[in-house]
Amino acid sequence: MIVIAGATGFVGGHLTHHLLSRGERIKSFARSDQSAQVLSNKGIEVIRGDITVKETLHKTLDADDFVIHLVGIIEEKGSATFRSIHVDGTAAFIKEAQRARVRHFFYQSALGADLNSWSGYLRTKAEAEEIVRNSGLQYTIFRPSLIIGPWDGFTKKLIDMLKISPVIPMPGEGAARFQPIFIKDWLRCIDKVIAEPGQYNSIFEIGGPEHISYKEIVTILAKAAGYQKRLFQIPMGIMKLATSLFSMLPVAAPITSDQLKLLETDNIGNLNAVKEFFGFQPVRYEEAIKSFI
Ligand SMILES: NC(=O)c1ccc[n+]([C@@H]2O[C@H](COP(=O)([O-])OP(=O)(O)OC[C@H]3O[C@@H](n4cnc5c(N)ncnc54)[C@H](OP(=O)(O)O)[C@@H]3O)[C@@H](O)[C@H]2O)c1
Numbered sequence: 002m003i004v005i006a007g008a009t010g011f012v013g014g015h016l017t018h019h020l021l022s023r024g025e026r027i028k029s030f031a032r033s034d035q036s037a038q039v040l041s042n043k044g045i046e047v048i049r050g051d052i053t054v055k056e057t058l059h060k061t062l063d064a065d066d067f068v069i070h071l072v073g074i075i076e077e078k079g080s081a082t083f084r085s086i087h088v089d090g091t092a093a094f095i096k097e098a099q100r101a102r103v104r105h106f107f108y109q110s111a112l113g114a115d116l117n118s119w120s121g122y123l124r125t126k127a128e129a130e131e132i133v134r135n136s137g138l139q140y141t142i143f144r145p146s147l148i149i150g151p152w153d154g155f156t157k158k159l160i161d162m163l164k165i166s167p168v169i170p171m172p173g174e175g176a177a178r179f180q181p182i183f184i185k186d187w188l189r190c191i192d193k194v195i196a197e198p199g200q201y202n203s204i205f206e207i208g209g210p211e212h213i214s215y216k217e218i219v220t221i222l223a224k225a226a227g228y229q230k231r232l233f234q235i236p237m238g239i240m241k242l243a244t245s246l247f248s249m250l251p252v253a254a255p256i257t258s259d260q261l262k263l264l265e266t267d268n269i270g271n272l273n274a275v276k277e278f279f280g281f282q283p284v285r286y287e288e289a290i291k292s293f294i
Contacts, residue, residue: 002026002063002067003020003026003066003069004027004028004029004061004069004103005027005029005069006029006050006068006069006070006071006072007030007069007070007071007073007109008029008031008040008045009040011148011153011154011184012184012187013029013071014152015188016069016188016191017029017043017045021045028048028066029046029048030047030048030049030051030061031047031048037049048061052072052090052091053081053085053089053090053093055096058093060097060100060101061097062101064101064102064104065103066098066101066104067195068107069107069109070091070094070106070107070108070133072086073087073111074087075122075154075260076257083122083124084125087122087126088128091108095132095133095136098138099136099137104139104198105139105140105141105194106136106138106141107140107142108130108133108140108142109142110126110142110143110144111123111144112180112206112207112268113144114130116128119262120262120266122259122263139198139199139202140202141198141201141203142203142204142205143187143191143207144204144205144206144207144270145182145187145206145207145208146179146180146181146182146206146209146268146270147179147180147181147268148181148182148183148184148187149181149184149286149289150183150293151184151293159222163226163228166230167230168231169220169228170233170235171215171216171232171233172235172237172256172261173235173237173264174216175219175232175234175264176214177266177267178214178268178269179213179215179218179268180208180212180269180272181208181218181286181289182207182208183209183288183292185289186209186275186283190275193279193280205274205278206270206271206274207274207275208271208272208274208275208283209275209284209285209286210272210275210284215264218286219232221286221287221290222290222294225287225290225291226294237265240261241258241261244256244257244258
């Protein structure tokens with residue numbers, strides 16, 4: 002049985018669709034009635050549980066389970082902090098996986114995960130990796146760069162902005178480089194792990210075949226979506242001031258100061274990692290975007 006935590010998200014939605022379409026049996030965690038209903042309508046067995054509430058995890062896994070842990074957040078909200086979700090949540094989930102002695106544990110980390118990172122997101126992803134690596138279970142960890150595909154949050158935010166703004170706002174120079182990977186290519190990678198888990202008992206960077214800047218990403222996306230708007234550079238100092246003012250208000254900021262800093266920092270890895278370890282060449286950003294925008 003394949004058991005997924007995070008099946009209601011962008012990556013989880015694509016993964017469940019993909020696995021169901023080839024007849025796999027799936028169990029997934031749901032933490033609300035609404036999510037439970039959506040998952041069960043798709044033919045997925047539902048486990049009512051939340052990885053941050055230990056008691057709800059007890060005796061939910063079995064020895065034959067291949068567990069896929071996709072739960073993660075990019076922005077902290079109230080009690081849902083990077084620590085509570087990535088570190089404490091993963092620790093609780095691993096504890097249940099150890100109790101059941103599951104046959105394989107897959108964890109979705111992120112490119113740039115580092116115990117010494119300035120970013121709370123990347124630091125806690127690295128802490129979660131440590132918990133998985135030291136669990137004694139057979140495991141695979143993916144460290145993906147930006148994953149793009151239908152309904153991905155990053156592309157959706159940019160498109161929403163392109164729809165309403167007369168120009169394309171560019172925080173700073175837009176020079177930080179990324180290595181976007183198409184969701185279909187991410188699925189090809191995890192397929193290999195599911196087929197031969199013993200061959201992938203390690204950490205893998207998952208990225209596309211090019212390093213491209215934020216400015217290039219936005220330009221390619223605007224063109225593919227048919228927007229002919231001028232780039233308008235907003236100095237980083239002004240963006241930072243605006244986000245810190247927003248953080249004092251009781252409303253959600255369009256971008257947090259951590260996310261802004263992520264836009265200034267290269268998030269790239271080995272260009273040949275996917276080819277080397279999974280045996281195929283992933284598609285370039287422009288090709289991926291044109292296929293679904
Ligand atoms: N998308 C990317 O570009 C990218 C890149 C690198 C790494 N990643 C990592 O990949 C994973 C999936 O990303 P995504 O884009 O699919 O994220 P997403 O769309 O935000 O989905 C997050 C999932 O986590 C679940 N979740 C959140 N808090 C939970 C909790 N306390 N207990 C149980 N489930 C909880 C959500 O369930 P609800 O529906 O109940 O909220 C949802 O299913 C994340 O770990 C993310 O950090 C993503």
